[in-house]
Amino acid sequence: MFKKILIANRGEIALRIQRTCREMGIKTVAVYSTADRDSLHVRFADEAVCIGPAPSAKSYLNMSSIIAAAEITNADAIHPGYGFLSENAKFSEICALHGIKFIGATPDQINAMGNKSMAKETMKKAGVPCVPGSDGVLNDVKEAKKIAGKIGYPVIIKASAGGGGRGMRIVWEESEIQKAYDSAKQESAAAFGNDDLYMEKYIEEPRHIEFQIVGDQYGTVCHLSERDCSIQRRHQKLLEETPSPFMTPELRDEMGTAAIKAAKSVNYEGVGTIEFLVDKHRNFYFMEMNTRIQVEHPVTEEVINYDLIKEQILVAAGVPISGKNYFPERCAIECRINAEDPYNDFRPSPGKILNLHKPGGHGVRVDTHVYAGYTIPPNYDSMIAKLIVVARTREEAIVKMRRALDEFIIEGIHTTIPLHMQLMNDKNFIEGNFTTAFMNTFELK
Numbered sequence: 001m002f003k004k005i006l007i008a009n010r011g012e013i014a015l016r017i018q019r020t021c022r023e024m025g026i027k028t029v030a031v032y033s034t035a036d037r038d039s040l041h042v043r044f045a046d047e048a049v050c051i052g053p054a055p056s057a058k059s060y061l062n063m064s065s066i067i068a069a070a071e072i073t074n075a076d077a078i079h080p081g082y083g084f085l086s087e088n089a090k091f092s093e094i095c096a097l098h099g100i101k102f103i104g105a106t107p108d109q110i111n112a113m114g115n116k117s118m119a120k121e122t123m124k125k126a127g128v129p130c131v132p133g134s135d136g137v138l139n140d141v142k143e144a145k146k147i148a149g150k151i152g153y154p155v156i157i158k159a160s161a162g163g164g165g166r167g168m169r170i171v172w173e174e175s176e177i178q179k180a181y182d183s184a185k186q187e188s189a190a191a192f193g194n195d196d197l198y199m200e201k202y203i204e205e206p207r208h209i210e211f212q213i214v215g216d217q218y219g220t221v222c223h224l225s226e227r228d229c230s231i232q233r234r235h236q237k238l239l240e241e242t243p244s245p246f247m248t249p250e251l252r253d254e255m256g257t258a259a260i261k262a263a264k265s266v267n268y269e270g271v272g273t274i275e276f277l278v279d280k281h282r283n284f285y286f287m288e289m290n291t292r293i294q295v296e297h298p299v300t301e302e303v304i305n306y307d308l309i310k311e312q313i314l315v316a317a318g319v320p321i322s323g324k325n326y327f328p329e330r331c332a333i334e335c336r337i338n339a340e341d342p343y344n345d346f347r348p349s350p351g352k353i354l355n356l357h358k359p360g361g362h363g364v365r366v367d368t369h370v371y372a373g374y375t376i377p378p379n380y381d382s383m384i385a386k387l388i389v390v391a392r393t394r395e396e397a398i399v400k401m402r403r404a405l406d407e408f409i410i411e412g413i414h415t416t417i418p419l420h421m422q423l424m425n426d427k428n429f430i431e432g433n434f435t436t437a438f439m440n441t442f443e444l445k
């Protein structure tokens, strides 16, 4: 087992990883930027190394500083958390070259899934359901028109190097295709330095349902059921829950089997997520694979009683998994609390937290790095806390979430708490009647 893990991240996830390391008897090394000197992840770690100034490009994305920090502290593994270097193939490779275990995917697995059209071709070959569309990348707009004519409008043009919605264009009729093709090409060239595009039939108002999977070093893969992440705004998830209110036992079996097939096709090792689009007829299609621990992993942990960070560490150390799939026996909901003003177009609201009261009690979990007197720096992601509740039924979970949101007091900055409170009282949300289009028509009162 590892003796010391360097955690190449900040905020709540750095604390979350430290907690598991402590329980496993593993020493921790924190890295921090000058903007994070007063952070809890620095104070609670066994050792801490400053890796650069506030901008992430010079600190949390600075591979040579992080490797140097691992070498001087003698860390035998690096946990990248989510975001930053968590899906960086080069960093995974550099860690290996330095004899440091990267607690995440191999460079090959990251590359195979990072290119979306390549990933899709791999999944098609493996027999995972995919949205009808182009075979690989589009050569020119003439080919795009031909394929669109065959599969029928609306279609969606996507960037191979994309993800998270960038370089995507929906095309409703042939007259729009040239413009969409040209602008998607330009946008992806500028954003990713790669202008490869591919095409799919556009699935209108789908649900976004993802499966948690775990694979070990010996080829065993299991799934830990699904999370419904349909409640999002501009590709930023706001709330996640498990089980999905749209799920049926039959669909879970089918999707879980497909998720395992997807992971096995790339010899996946570690924890990962297979994202699917699900249409109103419950047809499901592979969308993307994430080769990292995700923000929303706690809802899965709460319903199946499983520490996913511990599992990540065990698998990275070569411990085999049982191979048994897990099914939710309770209902969990996570609300992402962001330092943003939901009444002003979600404008970031960094600054000092003057007063803080965190909710607690039965079935309530708060994953956060903030405290009264803490100043939220303007340099990073605006998520400051995750409020997670677990209960026997979805109705009870919603009631508990309302109660917990009501107890949560954060003074000095704006947060998304009022938005979540309104969601918990929304008739369609309560009835489980929502898709990825839900937030388009949501009006904050």
Ligand code: MV4
Pocket (backbone or CB within 6 Å): 131, 156, 163, 164, 165, 200, 201, 202, 203, 204, 206, 207, 208, 230, 232, 235, 277, 287, 288, 436
């Ligand atoms: C789609 C789609 C409909 N049809 N693909 C958005 C992010 C990127 N990873 C893929 N996305 C979508 N792909 C087809 N063929 C709709 C979306 C989409 C979406 C997906 C999941 C969650 C939220 C979304 C919001 C808008 C569009």
